[in-house]
Amino acid sequence: MEAILIGFMGSGKTTIGRLLAQQLETTHADLDELIVKRAGQPITAIFAQQGEAQFRTLEQATLQAALKRPGILSTGGGTATVAANVQTLKASSTPVIWLAASDDTILARVASDTGRPLVNSLDTQALFDLKRSRATSYAQAADLVVNTDDRTPNQICQEITTWLTQPAQVLAQG
Numbered sequence: 001m002e003a004i005l006i007g008f009m010g011s012g013k014t015t016i017g018r019l020l021a022q023q024l025e026t027t028h029a030d031l032d033e034l035i036v037k038r039a040g041q042p043i044t045a046i047f048a049q050q051g052e053a054q055f056r057t058l059e060q061a062t063l064q065a066a067l068k069r070p071g072i073l074s075t076g077g078g079t080a081t082v083a084a085n086v087q088t089l090k091a092s093s094t095p096v097i098w099l100a101a102s103d104d105t106i107l108a109r110v111a112s113d114t115g116r117p118l119v120n121s122l123d124t125q126a127l128f129d130l131k132r133s134r135a136t137s138y139a140q141a142a143d144l145v146v147n148t149d150d151r152t153p154n155q156i157c158q159e160i161t162t163w164l165t166q167p168a169q170v171l172a173q174g
């Protein structure tokens with residue numbers, strides 16, 4: 001992998017990952033999409049029928065497989081909050097980019113989408129509490145934090161590309 005995007009639901013990992021891969025002329029993989037393919041069910045059905053713990057098991061195995069491929073990887077919102085996954089991300093020696101956003105931004109982006117089981121099951125305050133509780137894990141996993149509030153996907157990709165191609169970053173990856 002050339003870069004891994006982490007962050008809370010709605011921070012833009014899928015959107016930015018796709019665009020970044022296009023701009024860098026590389027491939028893009030989305031961990032949630034790979035999990036759905038592997039399970040043969042949408043994420044809401046995996047949570048409802050198999051439970052979140054089984055989803056996390058699937059997620060961990062799918063992450064390990066995905067990291068063997070080149071390109072940009074968009075993770076799921078909970079991926080980088082599992083300690084074993086953070087270790088896996090670190091061990092991959094791939095730049096990890098945390099897409100950050102305010103509570104209001106996240107709510108505006110996820111409120112009308114029913115495809116996220118945790119958004120469906122939590123009230124607004126509980127969603128914000130979950131976001132806050134995850135910040136330490138994201139910070140631990142990340143090499144770069146990019147604020148996405150009031151910024152277009154193109155502006156965000158520009159910041160990431162500049163950072164990824166700076167000489168110190170290229171040298172650090174060997």
Ligand SMILES: Nc1ncnc2c1ncn2[C@@H]1O[C@H](COP(=O)(O)OP(=O)(O)OP(=O)(O)O)[C@@H](O)[C@H]1O
Binds near residue numbers: 009013014075076078
């Ligand atoms: N920079 C942005 N400005 C405005 N809207 C955005 C931005 N980034 C993403 N969005 C919108 O926010 C919504 C959520 O984005 P996206 O699905 O990429 O988030 P995600 O981080 O992949 O979420 P999840 O963790 O659930 O997979 C989408 O409707 C997307 O179009």
Ligand SMILES: O=C(O)C1=C[C@@H](O)[C@@H](O)[C@H](O)C1
Binds near residue numbers: 009043075076078115
């Ligand atoms: O934040 C989370 O825990 C999740 C985020 C989504 O990307 C999916 O991976 C799933 O809905 C769980």
Ligand SMILES: [Mg+2]
Binds near residue numbers: 014
């Ligand atoms: Mg996504």
